[in-house]
Amino acid sequence: MMIEKIEINKDDYLSQAENYIQKWYDHTVKRELDKAIYLCQSLIQPYKQILNNRDWPKATENDFNNFLILAITFKAFEDYAELGKIIIQDKWDQDNSNLEAVWLKLWDSKDRFDSVRGKIQSEIVDRIYSNLEDLLAQYKQNFGNGLYASPEILIKKEVCSICQKDIRACTHIKGRWYDGKICRGIAEDIEMKTISIVTVPKDPRCRIWPWREKEERVFEMAVLTLFQVDNFLNDD
């Protein structure tokens, strides 16, 4: 299946996106998950071009923020459809690698939806989000709240992703959206201090799974992931 070339209707890109959200949903209801994934990829591509190339002179800050919302939303839909490809398999939850893969996709999708919820009004987004919460509840029921690796990192030098200045010297606020970009601190000099085991993690992807015990009380686990809700925009 090929990625479709979609022209963004710059005069009414929001209605156009609404139609595609419905189309995506129809695919998932019919379990046409590959089609749902390709649709997302076909839309993310032009949104990404607009956000990265900035070749739309008439666009306002609000337009760029809207394109970021749409790109993240369709990436969350793509994560959800990929997760769906695993959980429609019979006895998927009896395979540990499936359980881990779904856990990661679940959080990728959820974190992305969290970053746009309140910014986008869509019954379909709410419905999918609710499905993700149900799936999370199933994990809690079967595996409890879990334990997670949590590193402490000392950041000695950090620049702002928006203005490239020392983050302490500018007015941009980490996590806020500016002109279709999310403000972040780009760490340039760091020191890993400790790794703790916590019950309330910042990143649930660093979960310690019981089947990952390599020898008595020695577990294999991720201690840090590089996930960001918009990191797909930097992919080539």
Add this chain to the structure above:
Amino acid sequence: MNNDSNLDLTTELQNGISVDDIKDFQVLVLPENFNSASDKESLIEASDSLNMSKIFKEEGLKCANAYDLGLDVPALERRGSDIWLGQIFIIDDVALPLIINILTTFIQNKISKKSVTESKSEPEGKVHLELKIRKNGTVNKLKYNGDSKTLVRIMQNLKNDD
């Protein structure tokens, strides 16, 4: 500022920061170990301090953080979901209600973002804050490591007592 009337401030300020350095500010957002670090090189900025100080400024408060006061302090990024605010020193008690409101909103926004992704049965992250309030020549201190709801209630009481 008269030195005698600022004895309370002089006692609280360390690491080369003088009363003169802070005379133009209403609130300071300081490293979490500002009063316990053995020297300037051991100071550590809490992970949420920088955003907090920027929001205070954005809301029109005269606020200084460690960097504004000439301190080069590394930030400690903790991956747990707790909120780490370091030391917030309210020098001008006239600004207390506004500062408490901004602080409350900041904490509630961070917690509500997390509660979207956490079930009600799951333990909530804690808030870590040392709050100092200078009023009538004395400095009152609150060191808090606990849940957000209790802290918000305590802060509302502080505001109402004003």
